[in-house]
Every structure is written in structure tokens, then in C-alpha cells.
Amino acid sequence: MGDSEFAYGSSMSVDSMKTIAESIGIANLGDDAAKELADDVTYRLKLIVQDSMKFMHHSKRQKLSITDIDNALKIKNIECQYGFIQPDSLPFRFASGGGRELHFVEEKEVDLSDILSAPPPKIPLDVSVRAHWLSVDGVQPTVPENPPPLSKEAQKLESVDPISKLSKPTNKDAAGKPMCGKAARLKASESVHVKQLATHELSVEQQLYYKEITEACVGSDEGRRAEALQSLACDPGLHEMLPRMCTFISEGVKVNVVQNNLALLIYLMRMVKALLDNQSLYLEKYLHELIPSVSTCIVSRQLCLRPEMDNHWALRDFAARLMAQICKTFNTSTNNLQTRVTRLFAKALQCPSQTNNETGVGPSMVTSMKESEKTPLASLYGAVQGLAELGPEVIKVFILPRVRWLGERVEGALSGLGGADRLAAGNLKHQLLKVLAPVVRQLRQPPDLPEEYKRDYGYLGPSLQQAVSKIRSSPSGGGGGGAVAVVTCTPPLVPAAPSPSPSHHTSHISHGAKTVETIATRNVVISAAPAPQSPAPSTPPPQKFVIVSQQKAPQMVSAQPASGGHIVVHSSQPAIVRSQNVQSVVVTSGPAGGAAGGPAGGAPQKVVVVGVQPPHHLAPAAPAQPAALTAAHVSQAPVSVVAKPVFARGGAAPPPPELDDLSHLA
Amino acid sequence: MAEKNTPLLAVLQLLRKYNLKGTEDILRKEASLGDVEFENLDLPEVELASILTSHHTESDPYSYEFAYDNLKKFIENSLDIYKHELSTLLYPVFVHMYLALILYDHNEHAANFLEKFGVEQEDYYQDDLKRLAIVKHKDQIKGNELAEIYSTNKFVVQLSRDASSQLKRFLQEQKSSTVIINIINNHIQVEVHDGPGRTQAQVRSTTGGLLGEATRNENRTKVYYGLLKEPDIQVLPAPVEDEEEAEETPDKPKKKKAKKENIFMKKPKSDPNAPPNDRIPLPELKETDKIEKGKAIREASKRIQLGPETLPSICFYTLLNSGHTAICTDICDGSTLLAVGFSNSCIKVWTLTPVKLRGMKSAEKLLDIDREAGDVLVRMMEERDRDTCRSLYGHSGPVYKVAFDPFKTMLLSASEDSTVRLWSLQCWTCLVVYRGHVWPVWDVRWSPHGHYFVTSGHDRTARLWATDHHQPLRIFSGHLSDVDCVQFHPNSNYVATGSSDRTVRLWDCLTGTQVRIMTGHKSTIFTLAFSVCGRWLASGGNGELIVWDISTGTPGAILPPLHTAPIHALAFSRDGTILSSGSLDCSIKLWDFNAITEEANGEEVSTNNAVQKEDKYLLRSFATKNSPIKGLHFTRRNLLLAVGSYEGSS
Structure with missing residues (x-):
């Protein structure tokens, strides 16, 4: 009964009629009249909604909008309801009292002078056309413009119920999701499907990618690391390599904690961060590898060779933030993660x-x-x-x-x-x-x-x-x-860090051998001489500081969601197709020199100062992996963070921006 | 008072109709009726009849339920071979019983009746029932679109000879209750066909129309679905090939020539199904049009043959920042221009090639140009214009369709403001406003030969226009609801229309008559596409996709409903081997059209189960990133271009 009532429509109640009548000044509307009115209003409303559906369909939408109703009124020669156009739906409020229940739309009083004095709203972006390949000879390339080959839901389903993959009919590929190259080729010989589950084999391209990415992530070339992290953070279709990535990270942490190799730990944590930021990945399956690694980096007894010198605090801070992010993302009532x-x-x-x-x-x-x-x-x-x-x-x-x-x-x-x-x-x-x-x-x-x-x-x-x-x-x-x-981070407690003053940063040019890599136009690299008042006697003489600043640009992301679709490598720009806020900012930790000058503009900026030891003071710690060799050049770097970025700005600076995200550091 | 007097008034009306003055006066006196009431009553003929004949059942609302139950039992107990055909009777009987109950003011009973039996009706009628269910009072019947359609038209039911005699026997047995007999007599047209009763699948494939199935007679007319001979091609090849030889290495063209000869060999063979070339007067080709045609042929020779093994590449054009404002798109035949119509009544044209969009020079400057010069067409354009996008303003409502003419010089647009506008792509201004439709215009299409175009709209008509007339040349009326989409036949002699009454109809441009009515869609039809050969018509509705055989007017193939949202774009590859469909569910599907036609030609050898069919027809599906598909277009070389608007991540 209730079911069919639902199927064939609801109707306006007599009570609403009475309430509406009251609101326009008719105090006692008779029951009969109200009933009559309610029926008629119901009928007419439904007619209008039916007609507005046509307009919705022809506007090629699946959601009815207010303009559709307006158009439907128009073809019935009824004047439109003005002033109801609103981007989001109007919430109904509920009130009861005096034995009556009431639903109403809240109408706020608007002060016109407020609107007049407010700055004009941003001009909406112009419509633009952008082309990409949806399919090349029947195969869908995995580029960010295309949906990920395996959706997050599918990945989740697979992790919960691995059998489902086997039992799925083989035509699923043809009917449902697009296929990546390998699967397309395999489709011809359909028998191979069963094997995939057990072996997790990677194609040659994937193996190459894995090798390149892992090398770049822990290597010494900061530019390449930025590219690699960017790729990890936004490429769709990494799910096939995910188990290996996670194992790489957890093994890496195990080894490097023992070695007290701070730099590598930071790099690994940045990998974790990038994977967490990737919207197309379903990480839950691999948390058992990631969480121990991350928590190790937070609470481990010792993370660097010289605890009195190196800034392992920053790593702990960063890893703690990662852990919070993991908890926020993956906490459910069943896993009780938090x-x-x-x-x-x-x-x-x-x-x-x-x-x-x-x-x-x-x-x-x-x-x-x-x-x-x-x-x-x-x-x-x-x-x-x-x-x-x-x-x-x-x-x-x-x-x-x-x-x-x-x-x-x-x-x-x-x-x-x-x-x-x-x-x-x-x-x-x-x-x-x-x-x-x-x-x-x-x-x-x-x-x-x-x-x-x-x-x-x-x-x-x-x-x-x-x-x-x-x-x-x-x-x-x-x-x-x-x-x-x-x-705001631990400022002056690391002895190696000088108390930076404006003159330091603006005047000194490094004597480092390598040329500086300016990561993006917005990043300014400044090097500074060691602070004379450096208390620790063992501190090596030349200290270099790399200041990386980044304009906060998330507005751009949200406003123009797909415009930055291409991964812009070598850039700290967080413009990704999905409006995730990827802050893959890069810190160059190599010997730096060159460009000096304060970051321009009044926009909030994040400034991080990293002190780097020159390479010749390297303790010959035996690196665990070949990759660590290259990384060793920048390892054991006392990393300190300056709380007040004003220092780096050189005096006449806008109000101190918040230093809220250490992600640029790590 | 009105309720009591309805039959009396009906009698009065009848008396008046037969001019029985004396009796009328007596009745009037006896019933003490004034003149006033009579004036108010203008029942339609059919209602009148039903009121008079079923007068004695009026007081007994329970008889309806009983009668419907009886009919249902009879159908359930009949033999399997008749069952499915007979079951198509249930819905119209149900609807008319409901309307009759309402008409006699048994509103409570009507609601109960609807609740009890409504859910048993076929699921594709449920939407209609919901629309009908809002009629809850007899005053609402008049003026309600759906109720009027039902009461003024007859519902068509096709029965085999045996089934219809079974039905007759049943009706004779039901002497006590005349309810069903009345309804069948007054509102249902039973079409008797020879041959055995149809199976469930067969019945299902053609039912679903607002008024049941199409009658066979309506689809008897011969349709010339063949392609026209291309007279101009004979003139053209020579210069075209000269150009090509000049462009390319001398040894290559030989191959090309052979290929091209094939193309030319095929066409001149007169197709027995083709209409005479002068059946519809077609415009003479202008010099510029010929150049365009020449280009088209040259391009076509470089076309890639597609098939299940060689799928086309798809280039996807995403409209960014458009949100829900972009409504319709079109890509010109040469695949160089993209037009988009917006809900803010603006039209934008983009160039898809490095060639910029140039406007014509001002009048004074045009005077200076030597009109005899060979490159006059180039010279008259302003060379300083370097726009890649131009906007056209003029409409005052959402633009529901834009269409490029075959020669890329003009653009048509249809809008909610009930006008159709013709725009010049040289001056970038509006040339003509065609007024004629009364309500919003939903669709507009060019004839493949230019000059003519056809529009359709909310006023339930489709209209044929020529660009040089401000009045329509033909008005195709007959649809019972909005005409949502139109399409010109490749030979320009026919127009297909799809409507909210869930029928696809084919109209002859010459006579303006309806030559085919095709039922089987279960939802509104949003888009149509003719196959390259001209024999098949694909139509897309809310997830459904049906390929019709125009020669017979029957569904050639009903493709599995794999789309989960309305299909708004259909395109055939240029060699006719692949059908692509784009839907609001953000996916593009490619179908093997050869397999579909083979199946339809072999016709009903064995109706395979659905799963196998799925495998056979669907080649591949491509999902986009939250971008509903608004347009599909195959380039002359068989690259598929798709247009969609990105709706943000959510």
C-alpha cells in the first residue's frame, strides 16, 4: 500500500494549504476549501514538474534545475519565479509548535549595502576546449585525462574479495571498463586471465617505470625526485605496482632506520605522502606495511647519526602529519585505525x-x-x-x-x-x-x-x-x-642553525660547485654562509641554506579543475586534474648557488630553510643500497626550519604567513 | 449536481445531434434542466458513447475490478501461444477503466483500482501511469495531455486470428458485464494479422508506444531508401586527381586511382531502391561546394577501414568550465569546426585546426577586390582576424541544437525561444530568423545536400524548411507528444522523427505524409542516425538503442541496454561498419554494425540469448572522466571525435 502510494505520487497536505493561507493573511481557511486547493495545487505542480523534465532532458542533464521549472512555466504562459536561481539546493527547515509541523525554506534578509560594498565576485572562467586521446586504435591510454583503468571501488572489491576477479565473466573487459594495453592484448587469448591473480606480473613498461621511479625518489637529483613524486601523486593506473611500491617503502625504512640515514627516510616518507595523495589508488590493502614504517619514523629512538646535530624533528613532524592523514582517510569502525x-x-x-x-x-x-x-x-x-x-x-x-x-x-x-x-x-x-x-x-x-x-x-x-x-x-x-x-616549527633549538637575519639570506651567494636548480619560477633558492655564532664546535664551516618558497595556489586548482591536467614536472604547482591539493614542493638539498632575492608578492607563502652540510664532511657510513650512495651526499643534513619566514623575506615583508605544511620539506 | 446529470446531459446532446427537437424539449421539461448546463457540456464523441452505453454500470464501481480480474484470469488461462499477444490488452483496458471510474466520480475506487492493478502493468508503462495518476478528478481529464490522448485515440493491439477469436468468445461469455466490451469497442483497435501467435520476445520488441503498436497497414508504402546517384562526381574526379598527382609522388596515385574507380564504379550502378534523382528538387552545387566535395572525396580515399579488429581512435574534446551550461554540439562535415550551444543562449564556434576563424571584410574593402580573381574567396576574408573561437549572440533562450551545413558556410541553431536562426560563418552574423514553431524547438538538421532543413519541437510537429523561404514547406504532424529529434535521410527524400510518444516515424518530404511508424521504444527517443547505406535507422532513448529496418518498419535489432543514462549521440563510421553511441553516463560504446545487420538479414534464425548478443554486438566501451557525451562525429578518415563537458570531480 505504502509502496504503491509512493509509486503513484505524493500530494500536498491540507495543513500546508492552511499554513500558506495564513502566511498571506487568510486566517481561517475551511477544511473543504483547503482540501480542494491541495488537490488542485498538487495536480498543477505535478504537471509543471513533468514539463520541466522535458527541458532537463533536452539540456542533456540528469538533474532538474530551477531554470527547467522556469521554462516549464513559460510554456504554460505563467510568469517565472524570479530570484530562485541558486547554485546549490535550498535546504528545507523544519519547525514544530502548537501541535503543527512545518517545513519551510529559510529566507535570510540580505543587506544590499553589504553586497554593494563587497568586492565584485570573481569572473567565471571562460569555456575552453581541450583535446586528448580517449582511445588509440581501440586501446585507452592511461593518462590523467582518462579515468583510472581500475576504479577505486573495483580495487576495494578486489581487496575484499579476490575471488570476484576470477568469477567475473571474461567479457567484462569488453563491456565495462576500458583496458590498459596489456589486458587488451591478453583479451585475444582469453585463457590468461586466471593467472593474473597469483603472480601480479608487471609488463616491461611497468617494471621500467618502477625502477625509474624508485631510483628517482631516493636518488640525489632533486629535479627528478620532484618529477617522480608528482607522477606518484597523480598518475592513474599505478595500482598494479602498488604492492611493490609499498614493500619498497617498508623495506627501505627498516634498513635506513638501522643505518640512521635521515635523508633516505625523508625521501621514503615523501613517497608515502605522494601515494596518499593519489586519488586513484586504494591504499587500504597496504596499510599494514605503511603504518609501521611511518610510525617508526615518528617514535624511533634514533633516526640520524648525530642526534645532537641533525634535525630529525622535522622528519618526526612530517611523519606524524602523514599518520594523521592516514587515520583520517582510512579510519573505519571495523579497522579502528585511529x-x-x-x-x-x-x-x-x-x-x-x-x-x-x-x-x-x-x-x-x-x-x-x-x-x-x-x-x-x-x-x-x-x-x-x-x-x-x-x-x-x-x-x-x-x-x-x-x-x-x-x-x-x-x-x-x-x-x-x-x-x-x-x-x-x-x-x-x-x-x-x-x-x-x-x-x-x-x-x-x-x-x-x-x-x-x-x-x-x-x-x-x-x-x-x-x-x-x-x-x-x-x-x-x-x-x-x-x-x-x-x-610553527621548532625554531632556534638546533644548534647548527644560525639565527637567520635578513642580511644573511639576501647577500650571500654560495660557493657550491653545482649550479642551482630553480625548480619553478616561484621557487627562490638562496644560500647563506654559516652563522658565526654557531655553538657546536664540530659544525663544519660552510652552511648552505636553501629557501624554497611557494605560492599558495589551491584556488587555482578548484577553479579550473582540469586545466592543469598535464603533470607539470619540475614545478611545484599543485595544479592537478582532480582538485586534490597536492603540495609536492621540492627542496633542493644539493649545494646551491645563484639566484637570490626575496619571493615576490603578497600572497601567503611558505618558506622553508634547510641547512645542508657540504659533502666533504661526509661520515663514511656504509650505505645499505646502491641508491643510498648517491643519497649520501645529502644525508645527515641538519634540517632546521625557520618559524618566522619574515626573516627570509628580508625586512619589509607582509604579515607572517603560516608555515603550516611541512610537506615541502619532506 | 453535475454528477447526477451527466448521463442526462449526454442524452440531451445526442438528441440535439440527431435534431430530435420535440423529445429534447420534453426531456428538458421533465428533468427541469436549464439551457445553461447544456451549453457547458461538450463531451467528446467517444466519451458520449461510453457514457450512454455503460450507463447502467455507472453506479457500480466494483464491477470494474471484477471485470478486470476476469479478463486477467482469461488471459492467464489461455494457451501460451496466445497469452503474450492477449496480455497487451491489459494495459489499455486498465487505463480506460481508470479513466471511466474518474469520469463517474468514483475517485476513491479509481485510486484503489490504480493501486491494486497499477503495479502489475509492464514496467515501461509505469512512467505513463505515474503521469496518469495525477488525474484524480474528472475536471482534470480535460486539459490533461495524456488523458486526452487516450480518450481521443484508439489504442492499437495486434492479435493473431486465433487469438482474436479466443477473445471474441470470451467477450460473448461476459454478457453480464459489458464494461470490457464497451472499452474494447470504443477505445481499442484490434488488428488481426495472419500467421501464428507471436512469442513473448516478439511482442515485447514492438510494444511500448503510447498508443500500442503500429498497424501493418501504416507501413505498407514503399520507401526508397537507396542512395542518390551523385551526378557531380562524374565532373569532379578529373581535377581532383590532377591536384593529387601534382601533390604526391607519381607512383602512388596509381593505387589511388584504382581505389577511387571502385568508389565511382559502385555509385553509378543504379540502386533499385533509390528514388529518382529529381524526386526532390536539389540545389545546384556552387563552385565552392564542389571544392569542398572534392576535398571530401580525397579525404575519403585515405579512410581507414574499420572493423571488429581495427577499432577507431577516439579524440575527445572536453569543454572545460562549462558546467551544465553547454547543451549541444556539432562538428562540421570536414571536421574543422566545432559549434557548441549554451543554456545562456549563446553559441560558440571553435576551430579545431590551426586555420583561424576569419570574418569577411567590410563593404568598402570588398569593392576593391577584383571579382574575377581566382582567389577571390580568400581575398574577401579579413586576414587580420586570428580568432580561434567566435561567439554568436541572438537567441533569447537555451540553444538546444546547432548544425553546420554540409558546405561549412552556414550554421543553424534551434532554441527555447521557439525560433530557428541561420548564421553565416563568413560574416559571423545572423542571416535569417525562422519563426513558425510555437513552442521550444528541440532539434534541427540539415539535408545532406544542403538547402533544406528540418526542425522539430514541443508543439508536436516537425517542419521542413528551405533556407530561402521564411515559411515551412511541409509540416509533419501526427506525433502525440513532443518531437524530440529529427534526422534527414541520406538521400534527402525522407525525414525521420523520434518523439516522447515513444514512436519513430518516417515522413516523405515530397508528399508530407507519414510512411513508417515504428514502435518498440520504451522511453523517449533522444537521437536518431541513418546508416550510411540508408536502409537502417538507429535510435537512442533512455539507455535503449534500437536499429530499425526502414524497408519494413520493424526493429532490425534491439541492442542490449548497456547504457545507464539517456543516449544523446549516435554516429556511424563513414564506411558503415561501426556504430558509436555516447550517453550521459559518461561512456562511449562501439557496436559492430556489420554483425547487427547480418543478424537482421538472417532474421530470426534463432533468437540467441541476451548474453551472447552482448558479446557479439558490443566491441568496446570507453569511459570518460565525469564528462557526459554530448556529440559524436566520425571524420572522413574514420577518426571518431567526441565532445563532452567536464562536470568536475565529485
């Missing part, structure tokens, strides 16, 4: 004598423990960072309760002797303050008294209090919890 990842990090934060901490028995117990039993500070840092990326709620639940204990660790290390430990403690402290301050700001009411903070948060209390009140006073801090994700 819970598991959170548990992993939380475990690292747990002090070995957990109960003591919880009951507040306090410092004596902790300090009395053997040093060796403690989680290293670097790992703590990674865990904090990893949790912080997961959002303010996680920070509140998992970091805040442990802040007292963490503070004690920091205190202990700062007062201790080890240089590396002190550095780590400093970083950890800085990170904790940055992460916690916005959360604490939300939790506590304004009178911020240092004593209370001290009581509640232990050693870190006073510093935290300062940070919180600083946020409170600054107007831009209104962002609240969201500000947590926007990270």
Missing part, C-alpha cells in the same frame, strides 16, 4: 611506573628509575607530535594527564649533562607548550595564575601559563583548538 594508532602513541608516553604517576606519588619514584628503562626523549617527542596531529580531543585525553611526568623528564634532562638530551628536552618542552597551550586555554577560565598551573601541571606549569596567556592576549589566537594543527 584507536590503534592512538594507543600506540599513548603507550610510548606511559611512564614505566605508570601507577605512580597516576596516583601522583611523584618525582622521587621516577627519578629513581634507571635511565635505561626510560623511553628516550626523542620517542616521547614523536609520540607527543603523533598524538597532537590527531586533534585537540586526543591531546586533552592523552597528553594533558601526563604533562606532570613529562615535565619531570624534561626537567631532569635539562639539568643533566648530555648535550643531545638537553636538546631533545628543549624540543620536547617547546612542542608540549605549543600543543597544550590552545587546549588548556579552552579548558581553563581566564585568571591564569602561575601557582595553580604549577600545582596542576608540575614543572611545565609556569611556562604553560605564559603560553596560554600569550594566546589569550593575541587576537589571532581565537582559532581555539584548531590552532593545534597549524604548526
Whole structure:
């Protein structure tokens, strides 16, 4: 009954009629009249909708639009409803009261002066024509303009139910999806299909591609790496190589963690980032390889040869962001990904004598423990960072309760002797303050008294209090919890990094042998001499800084979705066909020289300064792979990030842009 | 009051009709009816009859349900060979019962009746039922498009001789209830055909029209579907080949000559099915047109032969930033120009080759040109123009179709503002506005020989025009709903139309009469295409694709419904071996047309199951990236060009 009612249409209710009558000033509409009206209105509305369907069909659309209704009214000689043209659908609001239920469209009052004073809207882009090959001799080339050979859904289905591929009739290729070259050739001899499942064989071209890509990703040529990452991030049809890529990454991480080869780890993480950004890939199948690798890069005890020098912090930050991205993308109620990842990090934060901490028995117990039993500070840092990326709620639940204990660790290390430990403690402290301050700001009411903070948060209390009140006073801090994700990075704590001043960057030209590679027109490479006040005695004399700046250009992507369809290699431009925001920005880490000059324009820019050691100070670490040999030239680079890009701009700069994405770094 | 008096008034009307004045007066007195009511009543003839004959059942709405149940039982219990044919009766009987119930104010019963039996009707009638279901009151019958069509026309049902005698016997048994007999007498036309009862598949292939199937008689006329002799070709080859010899190496043309001779040999052989060349007066070819023709022949000689093994390459033109605004596209015969019509009433023309779009020089400058010069055509164009895209403004509503003339000098456009405009591609201005259609014009097509064009629109007509007349030459009327698409036959003698009444009709341009009516589509027809040989007509609807044999007016092949959205583009390869279809579901499919015609010629040897057919006909499917296909075009060398607009990632 209900079914058929649905099939043959609904109708306007008597109540709506009465409501509408009321709204135009007819107070008591009789039931009969309302019924009569409701029937008639229903009939006429349906006629109009029927006619507007014709206009929809002839406009070659599958979605009815307001203009269709207008046209249908027009052929019935009824004046159109003006002012209803709107890009998106009007939401119905619901209200009830006085025993009546009401659906209505919210009509907001518009202030005309606001519209008049507003800047004129952007002119829509002109229609343009673009040609590409959909098929060449009956074979569809896998270019970004064409849909991926195997859709994400199909990849998912295959991962969930591998048998489905076997049971599918062979004519599926002809009927459904286009085929890539190999499958097309195989179609002639139809028997081969069964074998594919087991072997995952790659065609010669694919093998070549795999070899080229992996070599470029871990090689020394930054330009090629940019190309390779770009290709990984936007080429459709990589799914056949995906298992190998993932194995490459996970094996690479295993080896290089042991070798403490920081540069290679960064490169591998950038590969992960690129794969994550590729919209056509269904990565879920390979998370078991990727997640351990990424988390290794976050919490590993040691990631570089000289912890007191190298900026492994940046790698941890970057990997933490990757982990957050993975959690966001793949978390489902069945795999409980985020819970598991959170548990992993939380475990690292747990002090070995957990109960003591919880009951507040306090410092004596902790300090009395053997040093060796403690989680290293670097790992703590990674865990904090990893949790912080997961959002303010996680920070509140998992970091805040442990802040007292963490503070004690920091205190202990700062007062201790080890240089590396002190550095780590400093970083950890800085990170904790940055992460916690916005959360604490939300939790506590304004009178911020240092004593209370001290009581509640232990050693870190006073510093935290300062940070919180600083946020409170600054107007831009209104962002609240969201500000947590926007990270300004560890500025002055790496001893090797000079405190950069404008003059450094604008004046010095490198004495590096190689010529600089200007990656894109927007990227400016500047090199600087070592800072004279460099405290660590072991620091090699010439320090080079590569400043890569990038204009934020995502608007371009969204506005002109397919225009940048071709992968623009050698460019940091994130213009991809799909409006994914691929920030594959490149950092040249080779010896640099040449172009100096501040990045132009007032648009928000991201500036990253990377310090690179000159090659002749290489520690002869035995590289695990041949590829690592080439990479070794840039390995062990102390990587530091300057928080205030104003420095790099040279004085008269627009307001400091946010340095929100380390993806250019890694 | 009206409900009580309807039959009385009907009697009055009948009396008036037969001029029985005395009786009328007596009745009027007795029933104390005024004159006023009578004036209001103007029931159609058929309604009148049904009111009078079924007068006594009027008070008994339950009899309808009962009668319908009986009919259903009879059909279910009849022999298998009659069952499928007889079952086509159910729908019209059902519809008229519903309308009768409404007419007699049994609105509740009508709604119940619809709910109870509506869902049992064939799924392709469900859309109609939904449209009919909005009629809930007798006042609404008048003025409702669908209800009027049903009550003023007869629904055609084809039955074999045996089946019809079975039906007669059944009706005689039903003496008690005359409901069905009345409906069958008044609203259904039973066509009796000789031969055995048809199978389910056969019945299904031709049903679905708004008014049932086509009658056989309607498709008796001979259709000259053959191609015209090309008289100009005899004149042309010599100069063309001279050019070619000059261009190319001396040893190559020999081969070409042989090939070309083949082409010429074939054509002059008079086709028995071809109409006489002067059946329709065709325009003389101008000098420029001949050059264009010559080019076409030269190109054609370089054509790639396509087949299941050698599929065409497809070049896809994506319209970027167009969103939903781009509606229609056309590519000129020489594949050098692309026109797109937009919903903001603008038309844009792009050049697809490096040749720029030039306008004509101003009048003063044209005076200076030596008219006898050999290159006068080049000289008269402004050489400073370097546009790759030009816009044409003039319409005041969405442009539903643009069409290039065969010689690339003019463009026609049809729009929602009910006009058709002719644009010059030399001046880039509008030349003529053709007014005639009353409501939106959905489609416009050129005759393959130029000069003539045909339009169709919401006013249920298709019209034939010549460019030099501001009035239509012929008006083809007969469709029961919007004429959604038209297509000229390659020999310019016939026009095919497809409509929302789910029929495809073929009209003779000479006489203006309908020569074929083809039923079998289950949804609105959006596009038509004639095969290269002229015998076959492909029509695309909402996912359906049917190839018709014009010689008989029967479906030659019903292709499996692999498209999931309306098909808006069809194109035959130039050698006629491949049919390509483009749909809003963002895919292009290539069909093996040779296999389709062979199957149709062998006709019903054995109806293979659907899966095998799928395998056989469909060669390949290509998906695009969220770009619905709006146009398809084969170049003279058999490269497939497709146009679609990118609708963003989502």
C-alpha cells in the first residue's frame, strides 16, 4: 500500500494549504476549501514538474534545475519565479509548535549595502576546449585525462574479495571498463586471465617505470625526485605496482632506520605522502606495511647519526602529519585505525611506573628509575607530535594527564649533562607548550595564575601559563583548538642553525660547485654562509641554506579543475586534474648557488630553510643500497626550519604567513 | 449536481445531434434542466458513447475490478501461444477503466483500482501511469495531455486470428458485464494479422508506444531508401586527381586511382531502391561546394577501414568550465569546426585546426577586390582576424541544437525561444530568423545536400524548411507528444522523427505524409542516425538503442541496454561498419554494425540469448572522466571525435 502510494505520487497536505493561507493573511481557511486547493495545487505542480523534465532532458542533464521549472512555466504562459536561481539546493527547515509541523525554506534578509560594498565576485572562467586521446586504435591510454583503468571501488572489491576477479565473466573487459594495453592484448587469448591473480606480473613498461621511479625518489637529483613524486601523486593506473611500491617503502625504512640515514627516510616518507595523495589508488590493502614504517619514523629512538646535530624533528613532524592523514582517510569502525594508532602513541608516553604517576606519588619514584628503562626523549617527542596531529580531543585525553611526568623528564634532562638530551628536552618542552597551550586555554577560565598551573601541571606549569596567556592576549589566537594543527616549527633549538637575519639570506651567494636548480619560477633558492655564532664546535664551516618558497595556489586548482591536467614536472604547482591539493614542493638539498632575492608578492607563502652540510664532511657510513650512495651526499643534513619566514623575506615583508605544511620539506 | 446529470446531459446532446427537437424539449421539461448546463457540456464523441452505453454500470464501481480480474484470469488461462499477444490488452483496458471510474466520480475506487492493478502493468508503462495518476478528478481529464490522448485515440493491439477469436468468445461469455466490451469497442483497435501467435520476445520488441503498436497497414508504402546517384562526381574526379598527382609522388596515385574507380564504379550502378534523382528538387552545387566535395572525396580515399579488429581512435574534446551550461554540439562535415550551444543562449564556434576563424571584410574593402580573381574567396576574408573561437549572440533562450551545413558556410541553431536562426560563418552574423514553431524547438538538421532543413519541437510537429523561404514547406504532424529529434535521410527524400510518444516515424518530404511508424521504444527517443547505406535507422532513448529496418518498419535489432543514462549521440563510421553511441553516463560504446545487420538479414534464425548478443554486438566501451557525451562525429578518415563537458570531480 505504502509502496504503491509512493509509486503513484505524493500530494500536498491540507495543513500546508492552511499554513500558506495564513502566511498571506487568510486566517481561517475551511477544511473543504483547503482540501480542494491541495488537490488542485498538487495536480498543477505535478504537471509543471513533468514539463520541466522535458527541458532537463533536452539540456542533456540528469538533474532538474530551477531554470527547467522556469521554462516549464513559460510554456504554460505563467510568469517565472524570479530570484530562485541558486547554485546549490535550498535546504528545507523544519519547525514544530502548537501541535503543527512545518517545513519551510529559510529566507535570510540580505543587506544590499553589504553586497554593494563587497568586492565584485570573481569572473567565471571562460569555456575552453581541450583535446586528448580517449582511445588509440581501440586501446585507452592511461593518462590523467582518462579515468583510472581500475576504479577505486573495483580495487576495494578486489581487496575484499579476490575471488570476484576470477568469477567475473571474461567479457567484462569488453563491456565495462576500458583496458590498459596489456589486458587488451591478453583479451585475444582469453585463457590468461586466471593467472593474473597469483603472480601480479608487471609488463616491461611497468617494471621500467618502477625502477625509474624508485631510483628517482631516493636518488640525489632533486629535479627528478620532484618529477617522480608528482607522477606518484597523480598518475592513474599505478595500482598494479602498488604492492611493490609499498614493500619498497617498508623495506627501505627498516634498513635506513638501522643505518640512521635521515635523508633516505625523508625521501621514503615523501613517497608515502605522494601515494596518499593519489586519488586513484586504494591504499587500504597496504596499510599494514605503511603504518609501521611511518610510525617508526615518528617514535624511533634514533633516526640520524648525530642526534645532537641533525634535525630529525622535522622528519618526526612530517611523519606524524602523514599518520594523521592516514587515520583520517582510512579510519573505519571495523579497522579502528585511529584507536590503534592512538594507543600506540599513548603507550610510548606511559611512564614505566605508570601507577605512580597516576596516583601522583611523584618525582622521587621516577627519578629513581634507571635511565635505561626510560623511553628516550626523542620517542616521547614523536609520540607527543603523533598524538597532537590527531586533534585537540586526543591531546586533552592523552597528553594533558601526563604533562606532570613529562615535565619531570624534561626537567631532569635539562639539568643533566648530555648535550643531545638537553636538546631533545628543549624540543620536547617547546612542542608540549605549543600543543597544550590552545587546549588548556579552552579548558581553563581566564585568571591564569602561575601557582595553580604549577600545582596542576608540575614543572611545565609556569611556562604553560605564559603560553596560554600569550594566546589569550593575541587576537589571532581565537582559532581555539584548531590552532593545534597549524604548526610553527621548532625554531632556534638546533644548534647548527644560525639565527637567520635578513642580511644573511639576501647577500650571500654560495660557493657550491653545482649550479642551482630553480625548480619553478616561484621557487627562490638562496644560500647563506654559516652563522658565526654557531655553538657546536664540530659544525663544519660552510652552511648552505636553501629557501624554497611557494605560492599558495589551491584556488587555482578548484577553479579550473582540469586545466592543469598535464603533470607539470619540475614545478611545484599543485595544479592537478582532480582538485586534490597536492603540495609536492621540492627542496633542493644539493649545494646551491645563484639566484637570490626575496619571493615576490603578497600572497601567503611558505618558506622553508634547510641547512645542508657540504659533502666533504661526509661520515663514511656504509650505505645499505646502491641508491643510498648517491643519497649520501645529502644525508645527515641538519634540517632546521625557520618559524618566522619574515626573516627570509628580508625586512619589509607582509604579515607572517603560516608555515603550516611541512610537506615541502619532506 | 453535475454528477447526477451527466448521463442526462449526454442524452440531451445526442438528441440535439440527431435534431430530435420535440423529445429534447420534453426531456428538458421533465428533468427541469436549464439551457445553461447544456451549453457547458461538450463531451467528446467517444466519451458520449461510453457514457450512454455503460450507463447502467455507472453506479457500480466494483464491477470494474471484477471485470478486470476476469479478463486477467482469461488471459492467464489461455494457451501460451496466445497469452503474450492477449496480455497487451491489459494495459489499455486498465487505463480506460481508470479513466471511466474518474469520469463517474468514483475517485476513491479509481485510486484503489490504480493501486491494486497499477503495479502489475509492464514496467515501461509505469512512467505513463505515474503521469496518469495525477488525474484524480474528472475536471482534470480535460486539459490533461495524456488523458486526452487516450480518450481521443484508439489504442492499437495486434492479435493473431486465433487469438482474436479466443477473445471474441470470451467477450460473448461476459454478457453480464459489458464494461470490457464497451472499452474494447470504443477505445481499442484490434488488428488481426495472419500467421501464428507471436512469442513473448516478439511482442515485447514492438510494444511500448503510447498508443500500442503500429498497424501493418501504416507501413505498407514503399520507401526508397537507396542512395542518390551523385551526378557531380562524374565532373569532379578529373581535377581532383590532377591536384593529387601534382601533390604526391607519381607512383602512388596509381593505387589511388584504382581505389577511387571502385568508389565511382559502385555509385553509378543504379540502386533499385533509390528514388529518382529529381524526386526532390536539389540545389545546384556552387563552385565552392564542389571544392569542398572534392576535398571530401580525397579525404575519403585515405579512410581507414574499420572493423571488429581495427577499432577507431577516439579524440575527445572536453569543454572545460562549462558546467551544465553547454547543451549541444556539432562538428562540421570536414571536421574543422566545432559549434557548441549554451543554456545562456549563446553559441560558440571553435576551430579545431590551426586555420583561424576569419570574418569577411567590410563593404568598402570588398569593392576593391577584383571579382574575377581566382582567389577571390580568400581575398574577401579579413586576414587580420586570428580568432580561434567566435561567439554568436541572438537567441533569447537555451540553444538546444546547432548544425553546420554540409558546405561549412552556414550554421543553424534551434532554441527555447521557439525560433530557428541561420548564421553565416563568413560574416559571423545572423542571416535569417525562422519563426513558425510555437513552442521550444528541440532539434534541427540539415539535408545532406544542403538547402533544406528540418526542425522539430514541443508543439508536436516537425517542419521542413528551405533556407530561402521564411515559411515551412511541409509540416509533419501526427506525433502525440513532443518531437524530440529529427534526422534527414541520406538521400534527402525522407525525414525521420523520434518523439516522447515513444514512436519513430518516417515522413516523405515530397508528399508530407507519414510512411513508417515504428514502435518498440520504451522511453523517449533522444537521437536518431541513418546508416550510411540508408536502409537502417538507429535510435537512442533512455539507455535503449534500437536499429530499425526502414524497408519494413520493424526493429532490425534491439541492442542490449548497456547504457545507464539517456543516449544523446549516435554516429556511424563513414564506411558503415561501426556504430558509436555516447550517453550521459559518461561512456562511449562501439557496436559492430556489420554483425547487427547480418543478424537482421538472417532474421530470426534463432533468437540467441541476451548474453551472447552482448558479446557479439558490443566491441568496446570507453569511459570518460565525469564528462557526459554530448556529440559524436566520425571524420572522413574514420577518426571518431567526441565532445563532452567536464562536470568536475565529485
